[in-house]
Amino acid sequence: MNARFLGLELxxxxxNGRYLIFTVIVPSVMFVLFVNLYGKGTFPxxxxxxxxxxxxxxxxxxxxxxxxxxxxxxxxxxxxxxKQLRLTPLTGTGYxxxxxxxxxxxxxxxxxxxxxxxxxxxxxxxxxHWLGVVGTLWVGAIPFVLLGIVIGLVASPDGMQAITxxxxxxxxxxxxxxxxxxxxxxxxxxxxxxxxxxxxxELTQAPFVSGVDVKQALLVIALWVAGLSVIAxxxxxxQS
Amino acid sequence: MPPTSIGDMTETxxxxxxxxxxxxxxxxxxEVRAVDGIDLVISPGEVVAxxxxxxxxxxxxxxxxxxxxxxxxxxxxxxxxxPREAVVAGQISAMLQSGALLDDATVAEAVGLIAALHRKxxxxxxxxQQAGIADLANRKCTKLSxxxxxxxxxxxxxxxxxxxxVLDEPTVAMDVETRxxxxxxxxxxxxTGRTVLFATHYLEEAEExxxxxxxxxxxxxxxxxxxAQVRAAVSGxxxxxxxPGAHDLELPGARSAERRGDRITFxxxxxxxxxxxxxxxxxxxxxxxxxxxxxxxxxxxxxGEDN
Numbered sequence: 001m002n003a004r005f006l007g008l009e010l011x012x013x014x015x016n017g018r019y020l021i022f023t024v025i026v027p028s029v030m031f032v033l034f035v036n037l038y039g040k041g042t043f044p045x046x047x048x049x050x051x052x053x054x055x056x057x058x059x060x061x062x063x064x065x066x067x068x069x070x071x072x073x074x075x076x077x078x079x080x081x082x083k084q085l086r087l088t089p090l091t092g093t094g095y096x097x098x099x100x101x102x103x104x105x106x107x108x109x110x111x112x113x114x115x116x117x118x119x120x121x122x123x124x125x126x127x128x129h130w131l132g133v134v135g136t137l138w139v140g141a142i143p144f145v146l147l148g149i150v151i152g153l154v155a156s157p158d159g160m161q162a163i164t165x166x167x168x169x170x171x172x173x174x175x176x177x178x179x180x181x182x183x184x185x186x187x188x189x190x191x192x193x194x195x196x197x198x199x200x201x202e203l204t205q206a207p208f209v210s211g212v213d214v215k216q217a218l219l220v221i222a223l224w225v226a227g228l229s230v231i232a233x234x235x236x237x238x239q240s
Numbered sequence: 241m242p243p244t245s246i247g248d249m250t251e252t253x254x255x256x257x258x259x260x261x262x263x264x265x266x267x268x269x270x271e272v273r274a275v276d277g278i279d280l281v282i283s284p285g286e287v288v289a290x291x292x293x294x295x296x297x298x299x300x301x302x303x304x305x306x307x308x309x310x311x312x313x314x315x316x317x318x319x320x321x322x323p324r325e326a327v328v329a330g331q332i333s334a335m336l337q338s339g340a341l342l343d344d345a346t347v348a349e350a351v352g353l354i355a356a357l358h359r360k361x362x363x364x365x366x367x368x369q370q371a372g373i374a375d376l377a378n379r380k381c382t383k384l385s386x387x388x389x390x391x392x393x394x395x396x397x398x399x400x401x402x403x404x405x406v407l408d409e410p411t412v413a414m415d416v417e418t419r420x421x422x423x424x425x426x427x428x429x430x431x432t433g434r435t436v437l438f439a440t441h442y443l444e445e446a447e448e449x450x451x452x453x454x455x456x457x458x459x460x461x462x463x464x465x466x467x468a469q470v471r472a473a474v475s476g477x478x479x480x481x482x483x484p485g486a487h488d489l490e491l492p493g494a495r496s497a498e499r500r501g502d503r504i505t506f507x508x509x510x511x512x513x514x515x516x517x518x519x520x521x522x523x524x525x526x527x528x529x530x531x532x533x534x535x536x537x538x539x540x541x542x543x544g545e546d547n
Contacts, residue, residue, distance in 0.1 A: 002356060002357060004356040005353065005356040005357055008349065008352060008353050008356055009353070012342075012344060012345060012349065015344075016344065075343070076342070079340065079341065079342065079343065080336060080338060080340040081340055081341070081342055083308065083336060083340060084336060084340040084354065084396060085354075085357070086307075086308060086327075087306060087308075087327055087333060087334055087336075087397075088327070088354060088357035088358055088400070089327070089328040089330075089357055089358065089359060090357045
């Protein structure tokens with residue numbers, strides 16, 4: 001991959017005010033608000049409220065960045081910029097890989113900021129666990145990175161705003177970010193367990209609560225990653 | 241000419257270091273034969289105009305030359321390489337017809353992004369300078385006039401220092417003044433010995449800026465040569481005269497006649513014979529005017545649809 005190109009793309013993405021607000025600031029603000037709302041206690045699963053809310057809001061922020069980078073693909077397609085890029089040594093795979101790497105990079109600052117605020121708000125765990133939580137959340141961005149790319153390849157430049165909005169709402173709402181699966185009716189709980197969001201949260205809290213089905217979590221996430229990769233590859237081949 | 245000998249000819253051209261060698265090039269979209277067997281050799285340093293009406297197959301040819309689409313048949317060689325290889329090597333570049341500018345980047349950033357992808361780019365500032373937009377470096381791409389946008393596209397195309405520059409309808413969104421300025425810039429560029437192929441439907445551009453004109457129509461090349469040669473390809477002159485009460489317009493030396501009131505326009509193969517016969521038959525004919533066919537007439541004659 002071309003580091004210089006990636007660097008310039010990163011500067012372009014980060015400069016975007018919307019990115020800064022929705023993927024970095026808003027999740028942290030929501031986190032602080034929720035901590036004040038719930039108080040500093042313990043949830044029924046034994047996890048401190050601050051820890052649990054920190055993970056939930058980091059997950060919420062995790063979706064926004066990659067989805068917006070992916071959506072830019074639709075815009076660049078519409079503008080004819082992709083055609084201009086095809087007149088350079090950059091390959092199609094290189095283009096998608098750059099967008100993927102870019103998405104992963106923009107997902108990171110939100111996680112780090114919310115973790116710092118979490119520590120200030122009283123989340124306590126040892127260094128290895130901190131690393132595990134941040135790392136799991138970051139790797140957990142992969143399905144959203146791929147989803148963003150798929151949306152970018154499928155959606156029209158006009159439609160992509162609505163689609164990304166809808167996708168992040170559904171993934172958040174039904175993925176257990178706003179409503180815990182424990183209090184959801186059975187049918188909703190079943191639906192939640194199909195989405196990657198729910199399982200990323202499960203994986204993140206696995207070291208702290210008992211009864212997390214790590215195998216199933218990895219299986220569901222792997223299925224999402226594989227499925228989205230296949231769709232992206234097919235869509236991309238159909239377009240070039 | 242049998243296909244093998246065309247192949248031989250192209251092969252010789254490639255060996256001789258041709259910038260572009262197309263042989264038997266074909267592309268169809270459904271039932272439409274967009275490009276229907278093109279043979280073309282362009283030497284390094286030539287400035288060639290690809291002229292033709294809309295739908296003649298100019299853009300389809302250009303796309304294949306750039307490796308943006310795959311031909312159904314025939315071969316393409318750009319400096320002895322396949323199009324994609326020539327693109328990767330930075331030997332061929334193009335100014336696209338529309339779009340191609342980012343809405344959230346400045347001019348310098350857009351050119352910088354493309355430069356970052358090329359192996360041996362020129363400095364961004366130099367590309368902007370050569371395209372005449374050094375003063376617009378920090379301007380957002382969305383805040384440019386049509387002519388300025390086109391100059392940015394020009395900068396995007398020349399930042400890789402290509403040996404062959406392809407321009408697809410480069411001045412389509414420009415007013416007369418901007419168009420002239422653009423071509424002056426381009427001339428400064430071609431004077432350095434670069435090869436340029438530009439598709440256009442502005443005759444005066446082909447006439448003024450090209451060394452050679454290739455006329456396309458319905459996916460084929462119908463004429464190829466210098467401006468003078470193409471004009472001569474449609475030999476003959478136009479004779480105009482006011483002939484009150486003329487009835488029989490069949491005159492020797494005239495291919496066709498068109499009447500508008502008393503004013504008659506003859507398209508002649510031998511205007512001398514026509515004018516003699518005209519005056520013999522209608523001595524009162526007046527305001528006689530004989531002109532050579534311009535490139536525009538040649539263009540119309542060669543590219544007009546058969547009826």
